[in-house]
Amino acid sequence: MGRMLGSVDSAMCQKTIGFNYTSALVTQKFYVAPSARRVVAIQGVTRVAGSGGACTVSIYKAPSGTAVGSGTLLHSGTFDLVGTADTNQVLSLVPNLDSLTLNAGDSLGFVLTGTATSAVGYFGVTLEPV
Secondary structure: OOOOOOOOOOOHEEEEEEEEEEOOOOEEEEEEOOEEEEEEEEEEEEEEHHHOEEEEEEEEEEOOOHHHHOOOOOOOOEOOOOOOOOEEEEEOOOOOHHHHHEOOOEEEEEEEEEEOOOOOEEEEEEEEOO
């Protein structure tokens, strides 16, 4: 059955995929696209700053069968896990729309650099259908 005029299909809406992180954080995938999607924003906030020295997270897209770190980096800069508590961080997206487009079955994941120690917080990736 098709969509009725005037009704909203949730598959056609912008969605944010959120991930709460803790100090047990390791590099991993956290989302698999059910259909084509485009990344339109990446943002987060450190709730408790890590205390073990420099620690950052980078967000990647990766096709099935590909390790996260071998995928495509989606932004410039990094998300700082030892940043100031309760301060929002917005990452600048790469300018290439092909790089920001996930095909069905592609994953989103993150690569951790450093040691998260006591880090706690949240990051989210906002997607819209293509």
